[in-house]
Structures are given as structure tokens and as C-alpha cells.
Amino acid sequence: MAATSSMAESKDRELVFTRVFDAPRELVWKAWTEPQHVSQWWGPRGFTTTIHEMNVRPGGVWRQTMHGPDGADYPNESVFVEVVKPERISYTLAGGKKGDPSHQLEQTWTFEAQGDKTKVTLRMLFPSAAALEHVVKTYGAAEGATQTLDRLAEHLPTMREKDSYVAGDKEREVVITRVFDAPRELVFKAWTDPKMMKEWYGPKMFTNSVCELDVRVGGAWRIVMRGPDGAEYPGSGVYREIVKPERLVFTSEATDKDGKVILAGLATVTFAEEGGKTKLTLRARATAMVDYAVAYLGGMEAGWAQSLEKLDEELARG
Numbered sequence: 001m002a003a004t005s006s007m008a009e010s011k012d013r014e015l016v017f018t019r020v021f022d023a024p025r026e027l028v029w030k031a032w033t034e035p036q037h038v039s040q041w042w043g044p045r046g047f048t049t050t051i052h053e054m055n056v057r058p059g060g061v062w063r064q065t066m067h068g069p070d071g072a073d074y075p076n077e078s079v080f081v082e083v084v085k086p087e088r089i090s091y092t093l094a095g096g097k098k099g100d101p102s103h104q105l106e107q108t109w110t111f112e113a114q115g116d117k118t119k120v121t122l123r124m125l126f127p128s129a130a131a132l133e134h135v136v137k138t139y140g141a142a143e144g145a146t147q148t149l150d151r152l153a154e155h156l157p158t159m160r161e162k163d164s165y166v167a168g169d170k171e172r173e174v175v176i177t178r179v180f181d182a183p184r185e186l187v188f189k190a191w192t193d194p195k196m197m198k199e200w201y202g203p204k205m206f207t208n209s210v211c212e213l214d215v216r217v218g219g220a221w222r223i224v225m226r227g228p229d230g231a232e233y234p235g236s237g238v239y240r241e242i243v244k245p246e247r248l249v250f251t252s253e254a255t256d257k258d259g260k261v262i263l264a265g266l267a268t269v270t271f272a273e274e275g276g277k278t279k280l281t282l283r284a285r286a287t288a289m290v291d292y293a294v295a296y297l298g299g300m301e302a303g304w305a306q307s308l309e310k311l312d313e314e315l316a317r318g
Contacts (some may be wrong), residue, residue, distance in 0.1 A: 012129040015142060017122045019149045023156040025113040028120065029086035031156060032109065036298020040158075041151040042066070044144040048205065050229070051295060057083055062091065067205065067228040078107075086111055105131075122149070172297040173285040178308050180278045182315040184271045187278040188245035190311055191269060200310040201225070203303045210234075217242055221250065237265075245271055252286070254296075262293040282308070 021028055031037045035051045042049045046069035053063040058080055066074040082090040090108040105126045112119040122145060126132040135141045180187050190196045198211035202225045209232065210224035222236040234255050241249035247270050254263040265286035272279040282304060288294045 013126045013132045015124040015126075015132065015136075015145065017145050017149060019120050019153070020114065021118045021120060021153055021156060022116075023118055023159075024116055025086050025111050025118045027156060027159060028111055028118045028152075031152060031159060032089065032111075033085075034298075035295040037155065037159065039295070039299055040302060041155040042148060043151075044140070044147040045151065048203070048228070050227075056080060056089070065229060069205070071205065071228050073229050081106075082108075105135075120149070170288040170294055170297075171285065172300055173283070174301040174304060176282045176301070176304055176308065178280050178282075178312075179274060180280060180312060180315055182278055183276060184245050184273050184278045186315065187280060187311075188248075188271050190314060191248060192244075196314060197223075200314040201307055202310075203299075203306040204310065206233075215239060215242060240266075247271070254293075260290075262290050263287070263296060264289055280308070
């Protein structure tokens with residue numbers, strides 16, 4: 001009776017969401033527990049997530065910052081209370097808008113196998129009914145949770161298509177093809193003119209404080225991206241092959257704040273004419289030089305795809 005009474009008393013401070021995903025439980029569990037996947041779907045639409053630490057075990061800490069479309073940061077720190085693979089995860093969470101942490105809660109995710117599908121239930125338990133009401137009104141918690149589950153549903157099929165990439169792999173290759181409504185010479189120029197490249201290179205909400213290109217075989221390039229949180233991400237490399245306006249091949253290195261190389265890669269970009277338009281094919285391979293950089297490999301495809309979306313917008317501006 002006491003347990004029933006306690007459950008009844010929690011209803012006014014609890015949000016519950018249920019979704020059936022068309023994916024096996026092991027895959028859904030993997031999407032939830034591996035940082036390179038979590039960063040691809042966590043948060044409402046328009047948000048990106050930087051995972052600083054994620055140790056999925058009882059007592060383990062999960063620190064991440066969600067970046068809103070308006071540039072606001074929402075830092076969160078969680079401590080895992082229960083981890084029962086592949087059935088259940090629970091943790092306590094504290095976080096909110098940067099400089100204004102305003103909510104604390106307990107979250108429990110359960111994963112129930114239903115044949116080849118998985119029923120996921122998310123329970124968000126707040127310290128009081130007033131706290132729940134505040135977060136729903138201030139942060140749109142209910143809609144945010146729904147959109148997060150939507151994004152997870154969209155991410156799962158990409159995992160099955162690329163199931164050769166698993167946690168612990170230190171190398172990743174992505175291939176992206178896109179047709180731009182612009183002549184080949186202009187698209188090629190956008191990759192070789194520093195003024196143009198500065199405007200589109202990098203994921204959405206990133207800008208470039210430095211863009212230096214010495215476009216010749218053996219010449220160096222250097223770009224410093226600035227994230228929505230103000231953090232800078234320097235990258236550089238050397239041009240290996242230049243066939244104007246058909247082909248570019250260049251190396252890349254990403255470094256930490258001390259100048260240590262954490263990622264190294266090679267990119268090949270080809271430009272083909274298609275009736276006044278340009279078919280661009282990007283093949284990029286990167287290797288994590290340190291273990292913690294493995295998580296960044298999971299965001300390669302999304303980062304390049306967003307860059308090419310920005311390139312499309314830049315070309316449309318003429």
C-alpha cells in the first residue's frame with residue numbers, strides 16, 4: 001500500500017513518454033550509451049550537444065552542454081544511479097541555461113524488447129509539481145522530450161546502415177554526394193577562395209575566425225572554427241593534389257589547446273559538371289590519434305553535411 005501511495009503522490013511531478021522504435025533493443029541501447037551516437041540525436045530540434053564526459057556505470061558522471069539555436073548554452077551534469085544493460089538506465093540531473101541552472105530531476109529510461117522492435121519509456125521525476133510546471137513552461141520540457149525521441153528514431157536507421165563503425169574504432173570514412181545549382185568553376189572557387197570558404201566551412205552555428213589557404217601542391221591551409229560556446233577548434237593541413245576545377249586532395253589535422261594532434265585525416269573532393277550544375281563528391285577519412293577523440297568521429301558526417309548546406313546557401317547568395 002505504501003508503494004502505491006508513493007506512486008500516486010508522484011503523478012503531479014512526473015512526465016512520462018513512451019515510444020516504440022523500429023530497431024532491436026541492442027541497437028537502441030548502443031545509441032543511448034555511446035557518446036558518438038548520443039551527440040547526434042540528443043536534445044530538441046535545432047540543438048547540438050557537446051559531450052565532455054560520459055561514464056555509463058552506477059556512480060559514473062555524464063557532463064554535456066546543449067547549444068540552443070539562439071546561441072544559448074545549457075550545461076547539464078548527471079550521475080548514473082542504475083545501469084542494467086540492455087534494460088534500464090536511471091540518473092539524477094541538474095542543469096539549465098548557462099548562468100541560470102534552474103531544474104533538478106531524476107530520469108529513468110527503460111528498454112523493452114518487442115520482437116525486432118524496442119519499446120522505450122522515459123520517466124522524468126521532478127522534486128515538486130511547481131518545479132515540473134516551471135520547466136514545462138520555461139524550457140518546453142514536454143515538447144523537447146518528444147523532439148529528442150523523434151531525433152533518436154531518425155538516427156537509428158543510420159546506425160544500421162553504418163554498423164561497421166563501433167565504439168572503440170579509431171578510424172571513420174564518410175562519402176557524401178551533393179548537386180549544387182551553380183557552375184563548377186564557382187563551386188571550385190568556394191573551396192579555394194579564403195573569403196568564400198570562411199563563410200561556409202564548419203557545422204551550423206560555427207564561425208571561422210581564421211581561414212588561410214595556400215592553394216598549391218604542398219601549400220598549407222589553416223582554419224580556426226569557433227563554436228557557439230566560444231570555444232575554438234583549430235585545423236590545418238597540406239594540399240596533396242589540385243586539378244582545377246575538377247579535384248582537390250588535402251590532409252587535415254585537428255589539435256587541442258596545447259597544439260597536440262587529436263585527429264588526422266585525408267579528404268578528396270571531386271567536381272563534375274551536370275548541365276550547368278555541379279555534382280560534388282566528398283570522401284573524407286579521419287583517424288583518432290588519442291582515445292578521447294574517438295567520440296568526435298561520430299559527428300563527422302553530420303558536420304560535413306551541415307558544411308555543405310552552408311555552402312549551398314553561400315552559392316545562392318552569388
